[in-house]
Amino acid sequence: MGPTASGKTDLAIALQEHLPVELINVDSAQIYRQLDIGSAKPDKATLAVAPHRLINILDPLESYSAADFITDATREMAEISSRGKIPLLVGGTMLYFKALLEGLSDMPPADADIRAEILKHAQDFGWASVHEQLRAVDPESAASLHPNHSQRIQRALEVYRISGVPMSLLRSEPNVGSVAQSYNIKQIALLPNNRKLIHRRIDIRFRKMMEAGFEAEVRALFQRGDLHADLPAIRSVGYRQIWQYLQGQCSLDEAVEKGIIATRQLAKRQITWLRNWPSSCEIQVDNETELLSINNICQLALKKLPVAPIYSRNMES
Structure with a gap:
């Protein structure tokens, strides 16, 4: 390394x-x-x-x-x-x-359609807007990310929209x-x-x-x-x-x-x-x-x- x-x-x-x-x-x-x-x-x-x-x-x-x-x-x-x-x-x-x-927390796999929706919103309104969407559903994850951390913001919001559970909560589970x-x-x-x-x-x-x-x-x-x-x-x-x-x-x-x-x-x-x-x-x-x-x-x-x-x-x- x-x-x-x-x-x-x-x-x-x-x-x-x-x-x-x-x-x-x-x-x-x-x-x-x-x-x-x-x-x-x-x-x-x-x-x-x-x-x-x-x-x-x-x-x-x-x-x-x-x-x-x-x-x-x-x-x-x-x-x-x-x-x-x-x-x-x-x-x-x-x-x-x-x-x-x-190891990693047991996160849901990527969803191409949801990811595309998030990217479209980012292209139309900017990643700061996506960051605010994340803050509304997962404030802990949002607080740990800068609005420019686009890839990580995208994934956190995607996880919530797939599972209905904040990524911060899933990360508290034992890793695999x-x-x-x-x-x-x-x-x-x-x-x-x-x-x-x-x-x-x-x-x-x-x-x-x-x-x-x-x-x-x-x-x-x-x-x-x-x-x-x-x-x-x-x-x-x-x-x-x-x-x-x-x-x-x-x-x-x-x-x-x-x-x-x-x-x-x-x-x-x-x-x-x-x-x-x-x-x-x-x-x-x-x-x-x-x-x-x-x-x-x-x-x-x-x-x-x-x-x-x-x-x-x-x-x-």
């Missing part, structure tokens, strides 16, 4: 040289086909050497929930384990990690779906000492994405005609800002700056999650003045993994 641009994917690939691991993606943008450059998805050459499960599994028109992730991840973990390998989950979507480790009892889980969190170093890497990476054709990638999605700004895929960091440019809401330079700022804000949220994460082994990815090499980070990770001496492929016996 770790904030964006902290080197998670590079570490996971490096660990393949030492452990019999197979990788499972835990990134809510990389699950989508056609979201390649802006999601920092490993390229084809990298995936050929280090295949990632749960990458490119959905069209951007589709939605994907934490419950869907639990179902897919547990299936992949079981298959990997059945062959004597170690499932290695890598990504920055903290909600997916939390759901997998702790946790894998904590089925696996010996080791959690590694990559964290920076100096956030300015991560911010600099984010800036450089975003501009390299633009040079690699990120605007053209989003334009191709925009020109499909069946996608819109309220879809989870299009709301992904970076995609949302370039989409706004294509809608004429800002210049391309402004979209780039907004994208960099949004990515920094994402990293801040991820770091906050991880600082309060129980049972994780923290690895500092910098020494205050520079980011550590992946080889150094890998060696630090191996020291924190009790299975490393047993499974290391570099050992003679």
Whole structure:
């Protein structure tokens, strides 16, 4: 686990040289086909050497929930384990990690018609109006959400309209779906000492994405005609800002700056999650003045993994 641009994917690939691991993606943008450059998805050459499960599994028109992730991840973990390998989950979507480790309340499945009604109301009257609708039926959930948290507001209102029960009440019930009892889980969190170093890497990476054709990638999605700004895929960091440019809401330079700022804000949220994460082994990815090499980070990770001496492929016996 770790904030964006902290080197998670590079570490996971490096660990393949030492452990019999197979990788499972835990990134809510990389699950989508056609979201390649802006999601920092490993390229084809990298995936050929280090295949990632749960990458490119959905069209951007589709939605994907934490419950869907639990179902897919547990299936992949079981298959990997059945062959004597170690499932290695890598990504920055903290909600997916939390759901997998702790389980979820028994929520009703999504309803496409109700979701469409909520989205139509949001398009006509704005998400602040939807937030007020939620406040009327589930004030506890509404109080925990900012009016800009469109996806979470949508889901909370959807749950109420399907079940007639506030999501806040359903969440008070015992969770289901946790894998904590089925696996010996080791959690590694990559964290920076100096956030300015991560911010600099984010800036450089975003501009390299633009040079690699990120605007053209989003334009191709925009020109499909069946996608819109309220879809989870299009709301992904970076995609949302370039989409706004294509809608004429800002210049391309402004979209780039907004994208960099949004990515920094994402990293801040991820770091906050991880600082309060129980049972994780923290690895500092910098020494205050520079980011550590992946080889150094890998060696630090191996020291924190009790299975490393047993499974290391570099050992003679």
